[in-house]
Amino acid sequence: MTGPAEIEAPLKGLVRSVLGDGDYSVFYDLLPILAQDVADSEDRLKASLPASYPFLEEAASYATDSGGKRVRPLLISAVYRALGATETSKIQPLAAAFQLIHTATLVHDDVIDRADLRRGKPSVPRAFGMPAAIVAGDYLFVRAFQLAARYSPEVILRCGEACAELAQGEMMQENSRYDLTLGRDRYLRIMSMKTASIVAAGVASSAMVSGAAREVVDGLEEYGRGVGVAFQIQDDLLDVYGDPDVTGKPLFSDWKEGMPTLLSLDAHAALDGKERSEFERLFLARRKRPAELLRLKELTDRTDAHARSMADAEKWVESAIHGLRKLPEGPYRQLLEQVARGVITRRF
Amino acid sequence: MTGPAEIEAPLKGLVRSVLGDGDYSVFYDLLPILAQDVADSEDRLKASLPASYPFLEEAASYATDSGGKRVRPLLISAVYRALGATETSKIQPLAAAFQLIHTATLVHDDVIDRADLRRGKPSVPRAFGMPAAIVAGDYLFVRAFQLAARYSPEVILRCGEACAELAQGEMMQENSRYDLTLGRDRYLRIMSMKTASIVAAGVASSAMVSGAAREVVDGLEEYGRGVGVAFQIQDDLLDVYGDPDVTGKPLFSDWKEGMPTLLSLDAHAALDGKERSEFERLFLARRKRPAELLRLKELTDRTDAHARSMADAEKWVESAIHGLRKLPEGPYRQLLEQVARGVITRRF
Numbered sequence: 001m002t003g004p005a006e007i008e009a010p011l012k013g014l015v016r017s018v019l020g021d022g023d024y025s026v027f028y029d030l031l032p033i034l035a036q037d038v039a040d041s042e043d044r045l046k047a048s049l050p051a052s053y054p055f056l057e058e059a060a061s062y063a064t065d066s067g068g069k070r071v072r073p074l075l076i077s078a079v080y081r082a083l084g085a086t087e088t089s090k091i092q093p094l095a096a097a098f099q100l101i102h103t104a105t106l107v108h109d110d111v112i113d114r115a116d117l118r119r120g121k122p123s124v125p126r127a128f129g130m131p132a133a134i135v136a137g138d139y140l141f142v143r144a145f146q147l148a149a150r151y152s153p154e155v156i157l158r159c160g161e162a163c164a165e166l167a168q169g170e171m172m173q174e175n176s177r178y179d180l181t182l183g184r185d186r187y188l189r190i191m192s193m194k195t196a197s198i199v200a201a202g203v204a205s206s207a208m209v210s211g212a213a214r215e216v217v218d219g220l221e222e223y224g225r226g227v228g229v230a231f232q233i234q235d236d237l238l239d240v241y242g243d244p245d246v247t248g249k250p251l252f253s254d255w256k257e258g259m260p261t262l263l264s265l266d267a268h269a270a271l272d273g274k275e276r277s278e279f280e281r282l283f284l285a286r287r288k289r290p291a292e293l294l295r296l297k298e299l300t301d302r303t304d305a306h307a308r309s310m311a312d313a314e315k316w317v318e319s320a321i322h323g324l325r326k327l328p329e330g331p332y333r334q335l336l337e338q339v340a341r342g343v344i345t346r347r348f
Numbered sequence: 349m350t351g352p353a354e355i356e357a358p359l360k361g362l363v364r365s366v367l368g369d370g371d372y373s374v375f376y377d378l379l380p381i382l383a384q385d386v387a388d389s390e391d392r393l394k395a396s397l398p399a400s401y402p403f404l405e406e407a408a409s410y411a412t413d414s415g416g417k418r419v420r421p422l423l424i425s426a427v428y429r430a431l432g433a434t435e436t437s438k439i440q441p442l443a444a445a446f447q448l449i450h451t452a453t454l455v456h457d458d459v460i461d462r463a464d465l466r467r468g469k470p471s472v473p474r475a476f477g478m479p480a481a482i483v484a485g486d487y488l489f490v491r492a493f494q495l496a497a498r499y500s501p502e503v504i505l506r507c508g509e510a511c512a513e514l515a516q517g518e519m520m521q522e523n524s525r526y527d528l529t530l531g532r533d534r535y536l537r538i539m540s541m542k543t544a545s546i547v548a549a550g551v552a553s554s555a556m557v558s559g560a561a562r563e564v565v566d567g568l569e570e571y572g573r574g575v576g577v578a579f580q581i582q583d584d585l586l587d588v589y590g591d592p593d594v595t596g597k598p599l600f601s602d603w604k605e606g607m608p609t610l611l612s613l614d615a616h617a618a619l620d621g622k623e624r625s626e627f628e629r630l631f632l633a634r635r636k637r638p639a640e641l642l643r644l645k646e647l648t649d650r651t652d653a654h655a656r657s658m659a660d661a662e663k664w665v666e667s668a669i670h671g672l673r674k675l676p677e678g679p680y681r682q683l684l685e686q687v688a689r690g691v692i693t694r695r696f
Contacts, residue, residue, distance in 0.1 A: 053516040055523060108486060112479040131460040131522045134482065138456060139515040145493045146508035149501045160494035167487040168401040174479045175403060
């Protein structure tokens with residue numbers, strides 16, 4: 001059993017990472033409760049992994065252990081409690097399912113990207129081989145859908161639709177590498193599909209399970225979209241402006257992989273003449289030297305691209321907070337608002 | 349719309365391929381009915397594929413078009429009708445879901461095996477790239493689960509459990525390459541998990557949806573297991589003894605890939621001294637010349653391995669037919685019996 005004491009410390013870290021540097025002492029009372037919820041959904045997740053073939057179970061467990069900060073279970077639980085629902089055993093399988101889906105996509109992403117590392121540890125394909133990573137990802141998806149099977153067809157369909165959007169977003173992003181003509185709208189659409197759809201489906205489903213009215217569910221969908229897209233824009237900014245000692249990730253990975261971001265698209269569009277050609281040439285190069293990556297940053301900083309990205313992220317945060325307006329006032333709603341704000345002030 | 353006329357001809361081929369060379373004119377009356385059922389489930393399948401991103405939809409459609417003979421939808425429909433159920437709109441989504449799951453696993457298998465061809469056409473990874481093949485496989489799984497969402501949790505869980513077994517069987521098979529110490533029991537267990545579990549879940553779920561009693565459902569599970577394992581043993585035999593002009597596949601692919609089969613395990617166990625060492629050396633070689641493959645066949649033919657495999661397959665067919673005993677007598681039950689027999693007399 002994962003106990004609350006064991007998970008409270010990382011949860012404080014999580015809360016700090018999602019709430020940014022603001023004063024979050026007001027939420028301290030909520031922490032042990034949410035810590036227990038997240039621990040319970042984690043137990044539910046672990047209980048779904050056993051397989052009669054130990055190798056597959058090991059690969060699946062390894063993947064879930066590297067599965068990150070448990071932001072999704074935290075949001076799902078906070079929404080459920082914000083709506084006054086207390087029977088948390090009803091929501092744990094859903095929280096576990098969304099965490100499993102997230103993990104499955106990370107594992108398949110690492111196969112696609114041939115990534116050797118995930119959060120500083122060898123990736124699943126690196127540690128267990130490519131075949132195991134593909135099958136383990138499938139296995140995690142299947143276990144997620146089995147956990148979802150107990151919910152209403154409406155919830156299962158929404159969860160499935162988000163997964164389908166996620167797959168489409170991944171495909172669109174994969175096919176947009178080295179494409180500076182992608183355009184902002186298309187970029188934002190990809191982010192919405194790839195990152196935000198599953199966050200939105202998670203919080204909206206949580207509201208559905210709590211028995212909330214349609215308008216509340218729709219509001220939470222808006223909240224999840226906003227948080228997801230803002231999160232992604234901030235991720236893109238941290239890739240260029242973050243402190244690797246704080247983020248734990250090397251800088252410039254999007255440029256190295258030719259992945260267009262709002263920042264690159266805006267910088268490219270704002271530059272003129274020779275500088276624009278230089279940006280293009282550097283961005284499109286399949287291998288980039290450190291000096292070339294720094295030059296891309298220099299060129300970007302001659303434009304208002306950073307400020308535009310931040311302004312966009314703020315709009316998505318506002319949209320997220322707008323989505324919470326039908327939620328009862330109270331500390332959980334405040335926490336959810338603060339999470340949305342923290343998404344763009346976080347430094348890791 | 350896929351019409352019955354269009355599908356009846358291939359269905360006759362399918363029926364011949366699954367019924368073997370026997371007299372199947374007794375089932376001619378059933379053909380147009382089953383042809384329409386399979387066509388309807390095919391429409392259901394196609395209706396589930398549309399995506400807002402055309403590239404992904406194209407890859408998914410391409411995969412389903414190469415998805416084979418529609419044995420699963422045929423069996424699911426035949427079971428449903430054998431049980432006297434006629435409201436086929438209730439069973440089409442299930443038949444489509446099982447076909448989609450089958451297709452998804454083929455796509456991911458082709459990534460794992462780095463296969464260039466599938467049924468004589470470029471494989472999905474070959475035609476669309478590895479990233480698209482991984483994501484398209486995930487997408488097909490998700491669409492399958494969405495189709496399954498309308499059924500009872502019991503049906504969804506059985507479907508999920510079969511997918512989990514399938515993943516485990518795939519992993520076990522992948523890790524058994526070049527392993528002549530695998531043992532018959534373990535081999536049969538892999539076949540049961542990888543091939544038979546999903547066939548069993550399909551026919552058992554069909555019985556559940558028709559409202560059949562528990563003992564009927566259990567019998568159909570037994571039927572599906574038997575048909576699945578017998579099918580796989582016959583597949584292994586055709587890989588060595590088949591006529592490539594009839595099967596459409598090159599010979600000896602299991603030996604080329606170091607995949608142990610019942611045939612290889614039995615041959616290896618039955619050989620003595622020098623011949624056994626020679627078999628081992630040839631089997632374990634990562635590259636095998638045509639003369640070496642023929643020598644493996646020669647060594648195999650000095651043992652009773654072929655006869656033992658056939659005897660095993662017959663036992664599984666008997667078990668399958670035994671599983672039908674609770675089904676009402678009639679032409680559909682006869683057809684299902686004949687399918688089980690045909691599985692091991694088929695030459696392609």
